Amino acid sequence: MGFELVRSLRKTKTDGTPYTRPDEIEARIEQLEKLLISEQVRQCEIKAEHETDFVPPECVVYLMRNRRDFDRDDDTAKALYKILFRRVLGQLPWTEQEGCPKQLATAVAVREQVAGRFAEMMAKDREEYLDQLDLFEAVFAHSVARLRATARTKAFKHANRQTPLEAIQAGGEMSRPEEMQLEISDSTIFEELHEKDYRRRYLNAIVQLPDDLRTVIELYREGLHFESSDPKEPTISKIVNKSPKTARKYCKQAIAILRGMLLEEDQ
Amino acid sequence: MNSDQSNMDLEDVLNAFIMEEDTGKPTLLRYLIDYPQFASDLVDLSREMTLGTEQSSGPLSKTDEAIVAAAWERHVAVVPGGSLDPLGSLLPAQLNQLSAAFSLPRQVFSALRERRVIVASISESFLRSLSEKTGCPFDRLIASLNEPAQPTVAGSHKSEVKPDAPRKVTFEKILTDAEIGPDQLAELVRGE
Numbered sequence: 001m002g003f004e005l006v007r008s009l010r011k012t013k014t015d016g017t018p019y020t021r022p023d024e025i026e027a028r029i030e031q032l033e034k035l036l037i038s039e040q041v042r043q044c045e046i047k048a049e050h051e052t053d054f055v056p057p058e059c060v061v062y063l064m065r066n067r068r069d070f071d072r073d074d075d076t077a078k079a080l081y082k083i084l085f086r087r088v089l090g091q092l093p094w095t096e097q098e099g100c101p102k103q104l105a106t107a108v109a110v111r112e113q114v115a116g117r118f119a120e121m122m123a124k125d126r127e128e129y130l131d132q133l134d135l136f137e138a139v140f141a142h143s144v145a146r147l148r149a150t151a152r153t154k155a156f157k158h159a160n161r162q163t164p165l166e167a168i169q170a171g172g173e174m175s176r177p178e179e180m181q182l183e184i185s186d187s188t189i190f191e192e193l194h195e196k197d198y199r200r201r202y203l204n205a206i207v208q209l210p211d212d213l214r215t216v217i218e219l220y221r222e223g224l225h226f227e228s229s230d231p232k233e234p235t236i237s238k239i240v241n242k243s244p245k246t247a248r249k250y251c252k253q254a255i256a257i258l259r260g261m262l263l264e265e266d267q
Numbered sequence: 268m269n270s271d272q273s274n275m276d277l278e279d280v281l282n283a284f285i286m287e288e289d290t291g292k293p294t295l296l297r298y299l300i301d302y303p304q305f306a307s308d309l310v311d312l313s314r315e316m317t318l319g320t321e322q323s324s325g326p327l328s329k330t331d332e333a334i335v336a337a338a339w340e341r342h343v344a345v346v347p348g349g350s351l352d353p354l355g356s357l358l359p360a361q362l363n364q365l366s367a368a369f370s371l372p373r374q375v376f377s378a379l380r381e382r383r384v385i386v387a388s389i390s391e392s393f394l395r396s397l398s399e400k401t402g403c404p405f406d407r408l409i410a411s412l413n414e415p416a417q418p419t420v421a422g423s424h425k426s427e428v429k430p431d432a433p434r435k436v437t438f439e440k441i442l443t444d445a446e447i448g449p450d451q452l453a454e455l456v457r458g459e
Contacts, residue, residue, distance in 0.1 A: 014279050019286055034360040036368060036400055068347040069407060072340075081342060085335045090323045112334065119338035126345045135282060142285035142316055149315040199318050206314070211307040218310045219299075222292055239299050239306050 006030055007066065011134035021138045025058045032059055037067075037076045044083045057087040057140040065133060068126050081122075088118050091144045093200060106204050109155035114147045153207050189258050190221055198262075205261040209254055215240055216247055217254035226251075280305050281312055290316060354380040354411060357401065368400055371447070371455075378441045381417045388437035390458035 006029045011019050021029070032040050032055065043053045044060050064084050070077035092114055093107035124130045136143045192198040206214055219236045226236050227244040236251075237244040275283070280302050287294050295313045299306050327335065357365070357380070366373040378384055379397075386394075386409060398405040416435050442452045 011282070013283065014275050019282075034364060036361075036364050038400075069403060070343075071406075072343040078339060081339055082335055085338060086327060089327065089331055089334075091321055094321060094323050094325075108330070111331070115334045115338060119341055122338075123342050123345045126342060126347050135285065139285050141320055142290070145316040145319060146281060146285060146312060148319055149311050152315070152319070153311075193318065203314070203319050207311075215307045215310050218314055222295070224296075234296050234300050239303055241303065 006033060007062070009131075009134040009137065010129065011131040019134060019138060021058065025056060025138065028056060028059050029062050032063060041076050041079050041083070044080060057084070058137050060084045060087055061133065061136045061140065064122070065125055065137075084122075085115070085118075087140070088144060089115065091141060092148060100201075103200065103204060106152070106155050107200075110148060110151045113151035113154060114144065117147050117151070118144075152203065156204065156207050187221075187255070189255060189262060201262060202258070205258055208261070209257060212240060212242070213250050213254040213257070216250040217258070220251050275302070277305050277308055281308060284309060284312065285316070354401070354403075354408075365397075365400060369396075370451070371442075372445045375441055375445050375447075379412065382412055382414050383416045383435055384412065384438050384441055385435045386412045388439060388456065390454070390456055392458040393455050 006026060009019050009021065013019060020026075032043070035043070040055075040063055044055045044063065046054045048054065060080070060083055064077075064080050067077050067080060072078075089111065092111045121130055121133055125133050189202070193202060206217070209217070216236055219239060224234065224236050224239075226247050228235050235244075237247045240247055240250075242250070280298065284290065284294070284298055290313065295309065298309050302309065354376075357376075362373055362376050362380075365376050369375075389412075394408065395405060397403075398408045401408070403411070437456075439452065439456050442455060447455070
């Protein structure tokens with residue numbers, strides 16, 4: 001009959017070819033399409049990934065986007081929308097676990113901003129197909145990470161207008177000269193990143209650094225060298241387009257600032 | 268950097284990055300070399316993807332409930348765009364499911380989809396059940412069924428003579444043609 005069982009994505013790469021969903025997502029959507037809506041919702045309500053019939057969030061986005069024609073009394077549409085939002089919120093900083101007021105404020109702001117942006121995108125999509133949402137049907141966690149990255153930076157800018165870092169950014173001078181004596185090899189700030197609470201604090205601290213410092217410290221954390229005799233080796237110096245000496249200086253500054261911020265919160 | 272890469276803006280690059288099968292260090296380095304102008308954005312996104320992902324399926328807080336409620340209100344307030352055809356948009360597999368759920372042959376739902384049934388001849392209980400099972404609001408379903416009848420798919424062959432517009436018939440006629448028994452027919456037509 002010429003029907004397409006699963007709606008194709010419309011978002012295209014720069015070469016004009018459309019993005020596609022992973023095979024396993026495509027296959028799960030095909031299964032869901034054969035079910036009545038009430039059963040689709042029942043399966044989407046399953047929270048644990050290991051449970052039979054668990055529906056990946058990519059598929060929940062697909063189903064909700066297909067439900068464009070409903071009214072406010074439609075229980076299945078409302079249930080599906082709530083399930084989808086729970087999946088989004090589940091990938092955001094969890095406010096109940098934040099002890100420090102500053103961390104709590106950032107977590108609340110990130111949740112509100114990401115939720116607001118996602119709601120805006122979904123509403124626009126209901127009005128007229130929004131192809132940016134296609135990526136949520138392919139790589140949900142990464143797509144939410146994009147919204148989260150933007151929200152985290154904005155949240156800090158709104159919450160912390162006046163900090164010592166502003167002076168650093170403006171003048172390029174360290175406020176704690178003694179910390180400048182740190183060796184770059186002092187990378188203890190990365191050692192606790194496996195720990196969830198520390199990781200959250202690190203993420204909120206690093207977004208407060210100026211762009212160059214932030215990029216250099218992250219490349220350093222990834223294990224890149226500042227310079228290399230091998231012209232083909234990607235180095236921190238080449239990527240940030242600064243001399244190795246300047247890149248090292250940025251790295252020292254970044255470590256010093258981050259240590260200061262993380263220590264301050266520990267106290 | 269080829270010409271295709273040089274034309275990519277930040278959005279294109281970040282979209283391409285998150286869609287990579289493997290977004291680990293080698294891929295990040297490749298992107299940083301190809302798009303040094305977006306280095307800080309790529310590094311920020313990569314960090315958020317590796318360190319920032321939370322996994323929680325706990326109950327929503329009151330604040331979250333309020334966020335979701337506000338988002339839902341915003342969503343339902345939107346007037347859906349594009350052409351809406353609740354029955355026409357049903358996929359063949361879904362038609363089969365409907366057929367099984369109502370214990371009726373698929374030809375009955377084909378007739379409804381082609382608007383060949385007089386709506387007033389269908390019981391309200393059947394229509395409400397159909398509305399629920401298709402997820403289409405009751406009023407919208409009625410409006411859709413009341414639209415002019417469409418030619419059947421089987422009758423869409425080429426002809427030099429323009430066919431007459433298809434006529435609507437009673438639901439009882441459709442059910443009788445489908446050899447539905449008297450008890451089920453009475454229930455579907457009169458809600459008995």
